[in-house]
Amino acid sequence: MTKRMLIMLGGVLALVVLLAGGFFLHIQKLIASSPKPGPQTVSTTKAQKLEWQPQLNSVGSLSAVHGVDISSEVAGQVRSLHFKSGQDVKAGDVLVQLNADADQAQLRSLEAAAELSATTLKRDRAQLAVQGVSQAQVDADEADLKSKKALVAQQAAQVAKKTIRAPFSGRVGISPVNPGQYLNPGDKIVTLQTIDPIYVDFNLPQRQIGQIRAGQPVSIKSDAFGQELFHGKINAINPKIDPATRNVQVQATIANPKGKLIPGMFANTSIAVGSKQPHLTLPQTAITYNPYGSTVFIVKQGKNGLEAQQAFVSTGDARGDQVAVLSGVKEGDEVVTTGQLKLKTGTPIAVNNSVQPANSPNPTPQEQ
Known part of the structure; x- marks a missing residue:
């Protein structure tokens, strides 16, 4: 019985070996016949x-060479506006005329008083020559004339403040002021910006400070104008390093004859250093x-x-x-x-x- 079982087990084992060998040969044939991956x-x-060209690059901000919000020093009603929003103006141009009728009337009254004081002084000087009045009277007349002239000058300055002029040449912005409107001292009338040339302010790491100097060429690009380059020169380097960032502030002046660049824009700056x-x-x-x-x-x-x-x-x-x-x-x-x-x-x-x-x-x- 034991011998028969051994024979049966041997037969089963031989059958398993044959099946495994056949399966292995089949797998090898499939692998050999499978297409190889191409290049x-x-x-x-x-x-x-x-x-x-070695370059130092940074992102800067544009600012006006001169920029101010025009306002009135005195109160008054707007009589007329002498500019249009977005207009280029020159230094000294009249921008706003306030109503100055009462101030001019007061000025004429003070001028008349000053003329009377001058006449009185002239007459008393003639009387002094013949000893008709004392020297003290002439001295008092001279002091009174000086006081009246000072009042005239003060009132003339007050009248002049009612005519608001451009302090420098530039471009005015959009104004919210209309004729007939009442202005208080300090009320904003319009912004005035000088944009040709224009400043670009940017920062560089302190390790690069030895590579820059005043007068060095600078070029900038703005995403508003694609790859168009605007050229200028460094005009100032801050003499102090920012202790928080260890950066130095640099300012360059950029030519802007067409007025494309305006204050507040950011720009990518490049400074060429050394040779190629x-x-x-x-x-x-x-x-x-x-x-x-x-x-x-x-x-x-x-x-x-x-x-x-x-x-x-x-x-x-x-x-x-x-x-x-x-x-x-x-x-x-x-x-x-x-x-x-x-x-x-x-x-x-x-x-x-x-x-x-x-x-x-x-x-x-x-x-x-």
């Missing part, structure tokens, strides 16, 4: 050296940034055609769509610019450069 299609570019430097550059799309380091895929010739080889790189400054590569790539190396996600070292590749990623140091954004 991955990528776009590439060659690493090349370009000359970049050669940099090995790649499109930013060629760089894969990882927590363990930045990598690129370099195209190499393999046994069966082109293959991808991963390499670690160190990157430097960026200019638009380009980035400087400090190490890991040599000039002339062909580097993958798109399609990196499906690659690893040794992956066969096919190059198709019919479509290339952006690679401009000064890109121009396009609205779709």
